Amino acid sequence: MSVSLKLGGYTARQLMELDACTRCGECVAWCPAFAERREESIHPLAKIACLKGWVERQYGLRARLFGRRGIEEAEVARFSQGLYQCTLCTRCREVCPVHIDTRPLWLAMRQHMAGMGAAPPALSALGERVMARHNIAGEDNAGRLGWAANLPQGAEGLAGRRAEMVYFVGCVASFYPQAYSIPQSLAQTLEAAGVGFAVLGGEEWCCGFPLLAAGVGSEAAALARHNVEAVRATGASTLVTACPSCYHTWQRDYPRLLGEPLGFAVRHATEVLAELVEAGRLKLRPYTVGAVREPPLRGGQPPLRLTYHDPCDLGRNSGIYEAPRRLLRAIPGVELREMEDNRELALCCGGGGDLEMADAALSAAMARRRLAQAQATGAEAIVSACQQCKRTLSAAARREGLSMRVLDITEVLWRSVAHDG
Amino acid sequence: MPRLAVFWLLHAAAAAVFVAGCGLRVSVWLQGSVEGRTAPGLPAALRAAWRLVRRAGPRRALSALFVDGLLHRRLLAAGRGRWFAHACLLGGFAAMFALSLLTGFCTEVLVGLLGVHHPLVLAIVAKDTPAMALANETLGLVMLAGMALVAGRRYLVRPAQLRTAAPDTALVLLLGATLVSGYPVEALRLIAEGVPAHVGWYSYIGYALSLPLRGLAWPWPALHDAAFFFHTTVASAFFAYVPFSKFFHALVSPLVATANRLRREVEPA
Numbered sequence: 013m014s015v016s017l018k019l020g021g022y023t024a025r026q027l028m029e030l031d032a033c034t035r036c037g038e039c040v041a042w043c044p045a046f047a048e049r050r051e052e053s054i055h056p057l058a059k060i061a062c063l064k065g066w067v068e069r070q071y072g073l074r075a076r077l078f079g080r081r082g083i084e085e086a087e088v089a090r091f092s093q094g095l096y097q098c099t100l101c102t103r104c105r106e107v108c109p110v111h112i113d114t115r116p117l118w119l120a121m122r123q124h125m126a127g128m129g130a131a132p133p134a135l136s137a138l139g140e141r142v143m144a145r146h147n148i149a150g151e152d153n154a155g156r157l158g159w160a161a162n163l164p165q166g167a168e169g170l171a172g173r174r175a176e177m178v179y180f181v182g183c184v185a186s187f188y189p190q191a192y193s194i195p196q197s198l199a200q201t202l203e204a205a206g207v208g209f210a211v212l213g214g215e216e217w218c219c220g221f222p223l224l225a226a227g228v229g230s231e232a233a234a235l236a237r238h239n240v241e242a243v244r245a246t247g248a249s250t251l252v253t254a255c256p257s258c259y260h261t262w263q264r265d266y267p268r269l270l271g272e273p274l275g276f277a278v279r280h281a282t283e284v285l286a287e288l289v290e291a292g293r294l295k296l297r298p299y300t301v302g303a304v305r306e307p308p309l310r311g312g313q314p315p316l317r318l319t320y321h322d323p324c325d326l327g328r329n330s331g332i333y334e335a336p337r338r339l340l341r342a343i344p345g346v347e348l349r350e351m352e353d354n355r356e357l358a359l360c361c362g363g364g365g366d367l368e369m370a371d372a373a374l375s376a377a378m379a380r381r382r383l384a385q386a387q388a389t390g391a392e393a394i395v396s397a398c399q400q401c402k403r404t405l406s407a408a409a410r411r412e413g414l415s416m417r418v419l420d421i422t423e424v425l426w427r428s429v430a431h432d433g
Numbered sequence: 434m435p436r437l438a439v440f441w442l443l444h445a446a447a448a449a450v451f452v453a454g455c456g457l458r459v460s461v462w463l464q465g466s467v468e469g470r471t472a473p474g475l476p477a478a479l480r481a482a483w484r485l486v487r488r489a490g491p492r493r494a495l496s497a498l499f500v501d502g503l504l505h506r507r508l509l510a511a512g513r514g515r516w517f518a519h520a521c522l523l524g525g526f527a528a529m530f531a532l533s534l535l536t537g538f539c540t541e542v543l544v545g546l547l548g549v550h551h552p553l554v555l556a557i558v559a560k561d562t563p564a565m566a567l568a569n570e571t572l573g574l575v576m577l578a579g580m581a582l583v584a585g586r587r588y589l590v591r592p593a594q595l596r597t598a599a600p601d602t603a604l605v606l607l608l609g610a611t612l613v614s615g616y617p618v619e620a621l622r623l624i625a626e627g628v629p630a631h632v633g634w635y636s637y638i639g640y641a642l643s644l645p646l647r648g649l650a651w652p653w654p655a656l657h658d659a660a661f662f663f664h665t666t667v668a669s670a671f672f673a674y675v676p677f678s679k680f681f682h683a684l685v686s687p688l689v690a691t692a693n694r695l696r697r698e699v700e701p702a
Contacts, residue, residue: 019461019464020465020466020472022466023465024463024464024465024473024478025465025467025689025692025693026465027461027462027464028462028685028688028689029689031462031682031685032685032686032688032690033682034679034686035598036508036515036594037592037595038594040593040594040596041593041594052596061596061598071461071464072457072461072677073454073677107507108507109505109508109511109686109690110505110689110690111501111507111690111694112689112693113693113696
């Protein structure tokens with residue numbers, strides 16, 4: 013049975029991009045997923061060439077003269093598999109000589125596939141779960157403050173209060189205990205700097221990025237509407253999040269989905285923290301906790317060697333490269349070492365684009381490669397600014413039995429903030 | 434039928450196919466959405482493009498077009514050799530196209546229709562004017578060099594990132610045939626018209642090709658006609674094929690590169 017192709021889900025610019033592709037293969041050379049799994053359906057060129065071929069078959073000269081030729085379901089399945097074996101890292105966009113804007117193109121393709129019922133079943137189920145439970149874990153959404161239970165002041169009063177700033181925690185940090193220390197660190201650091209903030213608690217719903225990434229984002233506008241209303245109700249002028257995907261979704265997708273400006277600023281935690289440090293509102297002392305080095309760092313010891321991993325949604329997709337680096341350099345006793353691939357060309361950790369749900373082995377292989385780059389710097393720890401990066405890289409380090417620690421920048425900063433206790 | 438009549442007939446037919454092919458492509462693009470509106474129509478799409486340019490400002494728009502759309506900064510970063518080959522091919526093609534348009538305009542409109550006989554116009558029309566002969570010969574050579582580099586990389590060096598398919602080969606063959614077939618035409622013309630050496634050598638490749646043939650008693654005018662028709666047919670076929678081939682990227686990619694760079698600048702992350 014063959015299917016027909018509808019192009020209404022693409023923008024005119026994206027259809028032009030199919031014609032602009034020169035087949036130069038630069039994206040093939042830089043695709044981190046293809047580097048791990050040499051399957052021809054994975055790399056960006058294959059996706060563009062395949063869709064372009066389908067467009068030709070159904071809308072090209074021959075189709076106009078002699079009628080459309082159908083697309084076989086097996087072709088759709090093959091295309092869809094390659095499409096989801098991608099972390100949406102957009103390294104391909106950075107190297108494309110003709111600037112093809114691949115991220116929205118891949119998202120449109122995914123939406124197309126999901127609309128044809130060709131998305132991986134796990135991702136279709138994700139859409140249903142998020143809409144039913146309002147988080148990716150499928151947990152009771154009222155349990156979003158589990159991470160706050162161990163704070164000195166507890167979770168009491170964090171949610172529901174009026175404040176200048178709302179901290180949007182994100183699903184991973186709210187429901188996956190291995191990431192709890194990120195919101196714990198950020199919340200305590202903001203307290204230490206005297207920043208008044210609130211969280212939304214059970215009123216925080218998934219930002220919708222996992223649905224957009226899965227191509228099942230038709231309901232994302234409802235999530236966006238709820239979240240924006242919840243933040244507006246607090247009277248906050250700024251929303252801060254430590255999750256780059258949440259940040260990117262709030263910053264770039266919400267105004268588009270809602271068709272209106274949000275009415276408050278959206279900032280990533282690294283931007284806010286760097287400003288607090290530079291304004292002298294956070295006093296930093298040498299990194300003294302033994303989480304990285306045993307025994308703990310003491311005066312006279314060589315500096316702690318860290319390397320920074322740029323999260324794709326923070327770096328390439330949001331353009332924030334320097335704030336995290338400024339933060340790390342501001343910590344006494346820290347030596348920042350760059351990996352071979354950094355900033356615009358940083359390798360992906362393997363945790364983006366819902367890849368873990370579509371192909372866990374490929375995700376793990378990508379994480380391994382990134383850790384190898386980190387090890388090559390001689391760093392003692394790899395630091396990221398994303399809970400999903402931390403989760404993916406930590407799991408890979410554990411599987412590989414590596415001694416390298418994986419930390420989030422909020423954790424590193426909190427351990428350096430001069431505070432009692 | 435006179436040679437020039439055949440030339441214009443073939444080129445007119447090719448131009449018609451070219452325009453129809455471009456229209457077909459644009460009609461496919463317009464099935465997508467523009468600013469949230471599906472199937473917006475060409476005027477709405479052009480208005481959206483114009484709004485983008487206005488938001489970016491003319492200086493930034495021109496800079497993006499020049500640096501990313503035409504000079505392909507990222508290709509240069511990827512490799513100087515590749516950039517050079519591409520620049521030879523595309524730059525040579527653009528310059529040759531412009532020169533051909535100018536020659537055609539001077540020949541058919543200024544001289545043919547309006548009877549202008551200004552020395553500059555006549556110099557452009559005459560094939561053996563040193564500047565015109567040198568320009569035509571050199572631009573063809575530049576394109577051939579670019580073509581050879583591109584083909585050598587694709588078929589001999591074969592870097593792992595390239596995926597060669599039938600459309601790539603079809604384009605290489607058609608463009609290669611168009612470029613190569615121009616030189617025998619010039620060689621045969623020089624012999625057939627008895628162009629003296631001190632004038633003919635400005636067409637240095639055609640002239641060199643003509644040297645070993647000059648002593649032969651062949652029907653040069655007829656051979657020249659045959660070579661001319663062959664070259665014109667191949668060139669026309671290439672022209673008509675552009676909107677249906679990979680070469681269409683030469684027209685689209687500058688627009689896409691410019692628009693996407695401007696979008697990233699005016700819609701900061």
